[in-house]
Amino acid sequence: MNTDVKKWKVVFMGSPEFAVPCLQMLQKETELLAVVTAPDKPAGRGKQISASAVALYAREHGLPLLQPERLKSPEFIEHLQHLNADLFVVVAFRMLPEVVWNMPAQGTLNVHASLLPQLRGAAPIQWAIAHGLKETGLTTFRLKHEIDTGDVLLQQSIPIEERETGGSLYTKLMEAAPLLLEKTLEGLARGELKPRAQQDMPVSGRLEAPKIQRHHAHLLPEMTITQADRWVRAFNPIPGSALRLQLSNGDLIEIKIKEAKPVGSDSAPNAFKLPFADGELELLKLQPAGKGAMDAASFLRGLRHQVVGWQPLD
Numbered sequence: 001m002n003t004d005v006k007k008w009k010v011v012f013m014g015s016p017e018f019a020v021p022c023l024q025m026l027q028k029e030t031e032l033l034a035v036v037t038a039p040d041k042p043a044g045r046g047k048q049i050s051a052s053a054v055a056l057y058a059r060e061h062g063l064p065l066l067q068p069e070r071l072k073s074p075e076f077i078e079h080l081q082h083l084n085a086d087l088f089v090v091v092a093f094r095m096l097p098e099v100v101w102n103m104p105a106q107g108t109l110n111v112h113a114s115l116l117p118q119l120r121g122a123a124p125i126q127w128a129i130a131h132g133l134k135e136t137g138l139t140t141f142r143l144k145h146e147i148d149t150g151d152v153l154l155q156q157s158i159p160i161e162e163r164e165t166g167g168s169l170y171t172k173l174m175e176a177a178p179l180l181l182e183k184t185l186e187g188l189a190r191g192e193l194k195p196r197a198q199q200d201m202p203v204s205g206r207l208e209a210p211k212i213q214r215h216h217a218h219l220l221p222e223m224t225i226t227q228a229d230r231w232v233r234a235f236n237p238i239p240g241s242a243l244r245l246q247l248s249n250g251d252l253i254e255i256k257i258k259e260a261k262p263v264g265s266d267s268a269p270n271a272f273k274l275p276f277a278d279g280e281l282e283l284l285k286l287q288p289a290g291k292g293a294m295d296a297a298s299f300l301r302g303l304r305h306q307v308v309g310w311q312p313l314d
Contacts, residue, residue, distance in 0.1 A: 003189045003190060003191075004189070005029055005030060005182075005185045005186055005189050006029060006030060006031070007030075007031060008030045008031060008086045008087060008185070008189070009030075009031050009033050009083070009084065009085045009086045009087075010026055010030045010031065010032055010033060010085060010086065010087050010088070010089055011032075011033050011034045011035075011036060011080065011083060011085045011087075011088045011089070011104075012026055012032060012034070012035050012036065012054075012088075012089050012090075012091075013035075013036040013037070013088060013089070013090045013091075013093045013096070014036075014037060014054050014090065014091040014092050014093045015037050015038045015052040015053070015054050015055075015092060015093055015094075016052065016053055016054070016092050017053040017174070018091065018092045018113070018170065018173070018174045018177070019053070019054050019091035019092045019093070020053050020054060020057050021174055021175065021177060021178045022089070022091045022111060022177050022178050022181050023035065023054060023057060023058075023091075024057075024178065025178035025181060025182055026089060026181075027061065027063065029182060029185070030185070032063065033064065033083045033085050034063075034064040034065070034066055034083055034085075035054060035055075035058040035063045035064065035065050035066070036066045036067075036068070036093070037052045037054040037055045037058070037065070037066075037067055037093075038052045038055070038067065038094070039067040039068070039069055040052075040055065040067065055067065066079065071094065071096060071097055071100055072097050072099065077099060077100070080100065080103060081103065085103075085104050086104055086105060086106050087104050087105075087106040087107070087108070087109060088100070088101065088103070088104050088107075088108040088109070089108075089109050089110075089111070089181070090108060090109065090110045090111070090143065091110070091111045091177065091181075092111075092113075095147060096108065096143065098145065101143040106188070107142050107143065108142065108143040109140060109141070109142060109143075109153070109181075109184065109185075110140070110141055110142070110143050110148075110150065111138060111139075111140055111177050111180070111181055112124065112138065112139045112140075112141065112148060113125050113136070113138060113173045113177075114128060114136050114137065114138075114139065114209065115135075115136060115137040115138075115139060115155055115157060116139040116141060116148060116152055116155075116198055116201075117148075117149070117198040117199075117201060117203055117206055118133075118203050118204075118205070118206055118207055119131075119136070119206075119207050119208075119209040120147065120148035120149070120206070120208065120209060121147075121148065121208055121209030121210045121211070122209065122210060122211035122212075123209050123210065123211055123212045124136070124209040125166055125169050125170050125173060126166040126209075126212060126234045126235055127207065127208070127209035127210075127234070128160060128169070128209075128234075129160060129164055129165070129166060129169065129230055129233055129234035130230050130231060130234035130235075131207050131230075132226070132230055133160055134159065134160055135157050135158065135159050135160055136157075136158055136160055136169070136173070137155055137156050137157040137158045137173075138155065138156045138158070138173060138176060138177055138180050139152055139154070139155045140152070140153045140154045140155075140180060140181060140184040141153055141195075141198075142195060149198055150198075151195035151196060151197055151198070152195065152196045152197075152198060152201065153184050153187070153188070153193050153195055154180055154183060154184045154187065154193065155180075156176060156180045158172055158173060158176060163233065163261075164233060165233045165234075165236045165237075166233065166234050166235055166236055166237070166238070167236060167237045167238075212235070212238075212239060214239050214242075215313075216235070216239075217231065217234075217235035217239050217240060217241045217242065218241070218242055218243065218312055218313045219231055219232075219241050219242070219243045219257070219312060220312050221275075221276065221277070221310075221311075221312065222276075222277050223276050223277060224276060224277050224278050224279070225262050225263075225276050225277070225278055225279030225280065225281060226262075227276075228260075228276050228281050229260065229261065229262050229281065232257050232259075232260045232281070236257075236258060236259070237258075240256035240257070240258070240287070241256065241257045242254060242255065242256045242257075242313055243255065243257075243274075243310050243311065243312055243313060244310060244311050244312075244313060245307050245309075245310050246307070246308050246309040246310060246311060247303070247305040247306065247307060247308065248305045248306040248307075248308050249304075249305045251305065252311075253288055253289070254288070254289040254313070255286045255287060255288050255289070255299075256286065256287045256289075257283055257285075257286050258284075258285040258286055258287055258293050259283075259284040259285040260281050260282060260283050260284055260285075261281070261282050261284065262279060262280075262281060262282070263279060263280040263281065263282045267282050271283075271296075272296040272297070272299070272300055272307075274310055282296075283296040284296055286299055
């Protein structure tokens with residue numbers, strides 16, 4: 001294979017905002033043949049047609065764009081074969097069939113937002129915080145049959161700060177990913193990288209990071225205060241930790257907690273506090289159903305009845 005990365009023929013596959021910086025790097029540093037992303041689809045309450053962040057970037061910059069409904073469709077497979085790419089690069093995309101990821105001479109490279117093999121799955125950023133990890137990072141690896149199990153090429157560790165949120169960690173990893181990908185391509189071009197089998201890599205406990213469903217973020221009364229605090233931060237901003245408040249008149253109000261902290265010595269006596277198994281969580285910012293986000297003090301002032309308790313969502 002040519003040792004000049006700028007002459008590599010690459011096909012990029014990805015969808016969300018997280019993938020765009022890597023696409024930008026490949027556009028500058030390689031011969032980018034095509035961009036593959038999710039089809040445009042209805043979204044939101046108005047069901048208006050919405051495109052992925054990668055599709056929007058590709059259109060804005062005039063990049064060849066493929067949006068197959070089915071990754072196994074003969075037309076899509078034939079199109080990829082005609083491109084004759086050296087390498088496919090995947091960042092936050094769907095699971096690929098073997099006929100796709102095994103097509104290029106140099107295989108398919110994936111950028112994963114954790115330090116494999118510890119966190120495998122679709123949402124490693126949020127689950128890293130929920131599991132209470134002190135650090136996470138990025139991994140480049142070659143795809144194989146089972147998801148997130150391919151041989152590791154390079155990794156970069158990134159600390160998880162004490163009050164880190166899913167949103168802030170997402171941004172940090174997104175901004176760091178292009179450089180790690182570029183270093184991986186350069187290392188492959190020079191023949192300096194030795195792939196490492198994940199089963200041979202030391203790891204202190206493997207954790208799951210499944211695709212996030214709304215119920216994953218729900219708070220439960222039996223949680224410890226440490227767990228509840230992690231949940232609020234991990235699933236901020238998406239999908240948001242939610243619960244129902246019980247009012248003194250019997251009404252229930254569903255809210256999402258935008259910002260909170262364990263009750264401490266700096267908490268005011270009249271702060272908005274929710275009890276958990278071994279302590280209380282002070283709410284700082286929240287969003288009632290159907291309304292915008294607001295600080296907790298403003299929310300309490302607007303209520304006609306007192307909050308007397310809370311319950312988990314179904």
